[in-house]
Amino acid sequence: MGDRRSAPATGIALSERAPQELPTDIDRREAPATPAPPAAVEPAAVGPVEPASVGPGERATAPAPRPSALARRARRLASRAVTKSGAILLLLAAWEVLPRVGVFDRVFVPPLSEDLVVWYGLLLDGPLPEHLRASLIRSLSGFGLAVALAIPLGLLIGWYRPVADALTPLLEVFRNTSPVALLPVFTLILGIGETSKITFVLYACSWPVLLNTVSGVKTVEPLLIRSARSMGLGPLRLFQKVILPAAVPAVFTGVRLAGAYSILVLLFAEMVGAKAGLGYLILDTQSSFRIPEMYAGIITISALGLLFNLLLLRIERRFSTWRTT
Amino acid sequence: MTTTAVTTKIGIRDVRKIFQVRDAGEPFVALDGVDLDVREGEFLALVGPSGCGKSTLLDLVAGLTAPTAGEIVIDGTPVTGPGLDRGIVFQQYALFPWRTAQANVEFGLEAKAVPRRERRERARHYLDLVGLTGFEERYPHELSGGMRQRVAIARSLAFDPDVLLMDEPFAALDAQTRESLQEELLRIWDKTGKTVIFITHGIDEAVYLGQRVAVMTSRPGTIKEVVEVTFDSRAGDLRADPAFGEYRHHVWTLLRDEVAAAQVQERKAATSRG
Numbered sequence: 227m228g229d230r231r232s233a234p235a236t237g238i239a240l241s242e243r244a245p246q247e248l249p250t251d252i253d254r255r256e257a258p259a260t261p262a263p264p265a266a267v268e269p270a271a272v273g274p275v276e277p278a279s280v281g282p283g284e285r286a287t288a289p290a291p292r293p294s295a296l297a298r299r300a301r302r303l304a305s306r307a308v309t310k311s312g313a314i315l316l317l318l319a320a321w322e323v324l325p326r327v328g329v330f331d332r333v334f335v336p337p338l339s340e341d342l343v344v345w346y347g348l349l350l351d352g353p354l355p356e357h358l359r360a361s362l363i364r365s366l367s368g369f370g371l372a373v374a375l376a377i378p379l380g381l382l383i384g385w386y387r388p389v390a391d392a393l394t395p396l397l398e399v400f401r402n403t404s405p406v407a408l409l410p411v412f413t414l415i416l417g418i419g420e421t422s423k424i425t426f427v428l429y430a431c432s433w434p435v436l437l438n439t440v441s442g443v444k445t446v447e448p449l450l451i452r453s454a455r456s457m458g459l460g461p462l463r464l465f466q467k468v469i470l471p472a473a474v475p476a477v478f479t480g481v482r483l484a485g486a487y488s489i490l491v492l493l494f495a496e497m498v499g500a501k502a503g504l505g506y507l508i509l510d511t512q513s514s515f516r517i518p519e520m521y522a523g524i525i526t527i528s529a530l531g532l533l534f535n536l537l538l539l540r541i542e543r544r545f546s547t548w549r550t551t
Numbered sequence: 552m553t554t555t556a557v558t559t560k561i562g563i564r565d566v567r568k569i570f571q572v573r574d575a576g577e578p579f580v581a582l583d584g585v586d587l588d589v590r591e592g593e594f595l596a597l598v599g600p601s602g603c604g605k606s607t608l609l610d611l612v613a614g615l616t617a618p619t620a621g622e623i624v625i626d627g628t629p630v631t632g633p634g635l636d637r638g639i640v641f642q643q644y645a646l647f648p649w650r651t652a653q654a655n656v657e658f659g660l661e662a663k664a665v666p667r668r669e670r671r672e673r674a675r676h677y678l679d680l681v682g683l684t685g686f687e688e689r690y691p692h693e694l695s696g697g698m699r700q701r702v703a704i705a706r707s708l709a710f711d712p713d714v715l716l717m718d719e720p721f722a723a724l725d726a727q728t729r730e731s732l733q734e735e736l737l738r739i740w741d742k743t744g745k746t747v748i749f750i751t752h753g754i755d756e757a758v759y760l761g762q763r764v765a766v767m768t769s770r771p772g773t774i775k776e777v778v779e780v781t782f783d784s785r786a787g788d789l790r791a792d793p794a795f796g797e798y799r800h801h802v803w804t805l806l807r808d809e810v811a812a813a814q815v816q817e818r819k820a821a822t823s824r825g
């Protein structure tokens with residue numbers, strides 16, 4: 227009833243964590259029944275990432291509406307769709323019109339339609355599928371490995387106080403260092419091949435997953451822990467039956483951020499000594515002045531990022547239907 | 552209840568609880584010399600000023616924390632930790648938001664390793680007992696506050712504890728919901744014969760529910776007086792009974808000085824900190 231709260235900015239920095247005494251005397255000041263979802267934790271930005279908590283917001287459990295209500299809802303949905311896509315449509319229109327009326331130089335910014343024609347050509351019988359494949363393999367391997375490594379590590383850090391204490395300062399340092407700044411180090415050590423690129427993506431993607439998992443474990447509602455302990459649950463079962471499920475939404479937020487990062491940071495890697503990939507395509511076409519092809523690369527990247535994020539959002543929603551905020 | 556065969560279910564013997572507060576010079580004494588016997592099958596209401604240590608005492612009985620001195624015995628055996636012989640109901644429901652009502656009620660049964668089929672049946676039975684048939688598949692956020700508290704009560708009853716510990720369970724509910732839940736709780740208590748410790752800050756609630764009302768002093772909390780509450784008849788509007796008013800006034804008088812003392816303490820603490 228009265229305990230739906232907007233998400234407070236809790237548990238962002240590891241160093242600001244509230245003292246936590248899980249095994250004994252758990253501090254139990256009156257707290258809300260539903261755990262407030264921890265705000266997404268982002269490591270040092272590598273680029274523009276959408277606001278983190280586009281959580282499953284508007285799920286209502288409304289009864290089946292009557293016809294008039296249905297019409298009203300359809301109208302509301304339509305107006306929402308216009309509001310939401312309005313800005314994008316405006317951008318696309320500007321992209322088409324402004325070069326044509328001479329506000330932008332057509333050579334540098336060709337109208338959208340021309341770019342799309344070139345993009346379509348590259349896709350059908352051009353190098354685009356190959357570049358796309360190269361990028362996808364790197365992104366997905368790095369992303370997959372990051373998720374597989376960072377979730378268990380995050381759970382460990384979040385759950386075991388000594389591990390957290392030992393690792394927190396180190397994590398703080400790396401968290402606040404942009405992965406892109408470390409790209410030269412990766413290339414120095416691992417060369418310019420696939421290993422260094424995948425490792426780089428792995429590294430960058432690990433942070434959002436790790437930090438969100440840690441904060442997910444740490445911000446589990448103490449009252450729930452108390453309640454479970456009162457029913458005689460030992461540490462192991464407590465972890466399995468309370469901590470883990472409670473942390474799932476936060477973990478998924480991290481995974482979704484990592485998905486965005488996997489594409490964002492890969493571009494950097496592909497702009498340094500690569501012979502394939504979308505980043506390479508963009509840089510190569512720009513330097514050889516094949517401008518519409520460059521935009522074709524940019525459009526592909528953008529679409530890829532959107533699709534990936536959408537997919538992860540879907541998965542996230544499935545796994546946290548119970549989350550209300 | 553006859554007075555001839557009164558057995559003690561919960562014995563609280565000279566219990567003291569001190570919290571070590573960081574960067575504070577003197578230790579923080581929350582409870583000091585608490586002595587209280589709770590009878591088998593009794594409904595005991597516990598009232599006291601805010602911050603006097605009611606929840607702390609409940610935690611000790613639940614076995615979530617250990618007393619600094621003194622001991623708590625249940626059926627003559629000292630409490631050493633939490634157990635399924637005691638169920639707690641918290642003010643803030645403490646339901647697992649990722650579990651449906653049904654799955655929440657099953658939680659304690661899983662801990663008790665009850666087979667799946669029996670779990671399902673028992674959960675349904677207890678959800679029915681608290682009037683929630685048809686809401687089994689709802690998530691907590693799809694339920695009203697009153698319904699959530701019903702689920703929490705069902706969850707605590709489902710693993711069949713002897714003792715029910717309730718920490719201001721109805722405080723967050725509106726007046727109507729609270730009254731109907733009070734009545735239902737009495738009905739369930741009557742039916743199941745559990746021993747109940749019910750913390751409240753409502754004097755009316757304490758007198759209405761409790762067979763006895765234990766009044767605590769301000770911090771460090773201790774039992775000031777235990778008031779026996781008996782009515783000739785509970786039929787009709789009990790709250791309009793003159794006897795109800797007398798008990799109410801008596802408990803109010805006991806509490807008044809303690810609440811004042813607690814407020815002075817609070818103000819002192821605030822100024823010394825600030």
Ligand SMILES: Nc1ncnc2c1ncn2[C@@H]1O[C@H](COP(=O)(O)OP(=O)(O)O)[C@@H](O)[C@H]1O
Pocket residue numbers: 251252253254570571572579581599600601602603604605606607608
């Ligand atoms: N874990 C704890 N650490 C330190 N102080 C605590 C702890 N738990 C409770 N207290 C303090 O003990 C006192 C009694 O608390 P509590 O039992 O919650 O009071 P009540 O439930 O009667 O309002 C309060 O002043 C509270 O701040």
Ligand SMILES: [Mg+2]
Pocket residue numbers: 605606607718
């Ligand atoms: Mg309390």
